[in-house]
Amino acid sequence: MLTARESALILNIGVxxxxxxxxxxxxxxxxxxxxSTRWRRADIEALFAPAE
Incomplete structure (x- = not known):
């Protein structure tokens, strides 16, 4: 589970x-x-996946 800051870092954007x-x-x-507010790592990584 990722925080907003960690999620933004993965995408290289600001919080x-x-x-x-x-x-x-x-x-x-x-x-x-x-x-607390969190995001699943898999959901963040899915943003990089090509659309099927």
Whole structure:
């Protein structure tokens, strides 16, 4: 499970750009654990996968 900062680092973008993309639906929906927000690594890696 990745934080917003870790997810943004993988994509080489800023954290504010990451959150904007999440809000616009361009990036995966987060999973919330109490007050923590995380993303599955597989969901982030799927952004790199070619469309079938």
């Amino acid at each position: 504010s750009t990451w959150w904007k993309g999440v809000k616009e639906g361009r990036f995966p929906t987060p999973i919330r654990f109490g007050r």
